[in-house]
Amino acid sequence: RVAVGRRADIDTMLRNAVLEDATTPADDPLRALAARLVAPLGLSSRITRVRVVPSGPLTTAPVPAFFGDRQVVMLPSVTVARMLAERSNADEPRILAIGDPSSDALGSRLLGSAEEADAVGSRTLIGEAATETAFRDALSERTWRAVHVACHGLVDPVNPLRSALSLAPSKAHDGLLTVSEVLGTAARADLVVLSACSVGRDRVYEQEGGIGFVHAFFVSGAQRVLGSVWNVDDGATNELMRRFHAAWANGASPAAALRTAQTEVRAMPRYAHPAYWAGWVLWGAP
Numbered sequence: 001r002v003a004v005g006r007r008a009d010i011d012t013m014l015r016n017a018v019l020e021d022a023t024t025p026a027d028d029p030l031r032a033l034a035a036r037l038v039a040p041l042g043l044s045s046r047i048t049r050v051r052v053v054p055s056g057p058l059t060t061a062p063v064p065a066f067f068g069d070r071q072v073v074m075l076p077s078v079t080v081a082r083m084l085a086e087r088s089n090a091d092e093p094r095i096l097a098i099g100d101p102s103s104d105a106l107g108s109r110l111l112g113s114a115e116e117a118d119a120v121g122s123r124t125l126i127g128e129a130a131t132e133t134a135f136r137d138a139l140s141e142r143t144w145r146a147v148h149v150a151c152h153g154l155v156d157p158v159n160p161l162r163s164a165l166s167l168a169p170s171k172a173h174d175g176l177l178t179v180s181e182v183l184g185t186a187a188r189a190d191l192v193v194l195s196a197c198s199v200g201r202d203r204v205y206e207q208e209g210g211i212g213f214v215h216a217f218f219v220s221g222a223q224r225v226l227g228s229v230w231n232v233d234d235g236a237t238n239e240l241m242r243r244f245h246a247a248w249a250n251g252a253s254p255a256a257a258l259r260t261a262q263t264e265v266r267a268m269p270r271y272a273h274p275a276y277w278a279g280w281v282l283w284g285a286p
Contacts (some may be wrong), residue, residue: 012055096121
């Protein structure tokens with residue numbers, strides 16, 4: 001047990017570190033958070049991976065950005081970690097990718113997401129084919145190495161069970177795949193990538209833990225969930241996802257692949273600010 005200061009002070013530091021705003025200086029807030037939350041741990045340089053069970057505001061913070069070059073994996077609890085470790089991996093390296101669903105739910109298209117899905121998927125559902133019905137059917141077919149969903153995310157801060165992934169509608173479904181519906185769907189995958197805004201942040205209840213897409217996909221069968229804790233830039237996300245999947249395909253663990261992708265995107269002058277890369281957080285197995 002290591003004391004890092006009063007929770008109220010840390011809460012204030014996290015609220016003041018507006019890292020998702022690319023117009024706000026970020027280096028000083030990041031250094032201050034690292035000094036307060038990481039330095040007291042006295043981690044050896046030989047420790048390259050850290051597993052974090054967050055509480056309070058840390059649950060929706062870009063925690064990996066505080067740890068520098070170390071890989072960071074977030075966990076809802078130690079019990080969940082043990083449960084995930086018992087799940088088997090996919091037999092084949094197949095990736096189901098969804099991109100640019102044709103939907104009027106938000107009135108705008110994510111044209112870059114079609115290119116993103118094409119680049120990473122071995123089976124793709126794009127545009128009019130990216131219906132909620134087709135996605136549900138594909139999820140139940142097999143255990144996927146990855147399920148990559150590039151779409152709009154609708155976050156309900158009051159009732160997180162109504163938060164939704166915006167897919168294309170069909171006769172059978174309205175196109176809004178809610179957290180509640182995910183909980184009733186088999187989603188067996190080594191990794192679920194939610195390439196959508198703010199869907200990687202679950203609402204926290206003191207007794208139940210986090211409720212949201214991360215929690216729902218764990219319950220449905222996924223081993224890991226990668227998502228963003230804030231609204232993300234389309235171009236930066238495309239770059240990060242390509243690099244993440246390339247590193248993972250070349251043998252890196254998901255945690256190492258994410259760290260590599262974030263480092264490479266950060267090195268691009270256009271995307272150097274943490275707003276473009278720091279919001280991505282990996283939950284679950286390393």
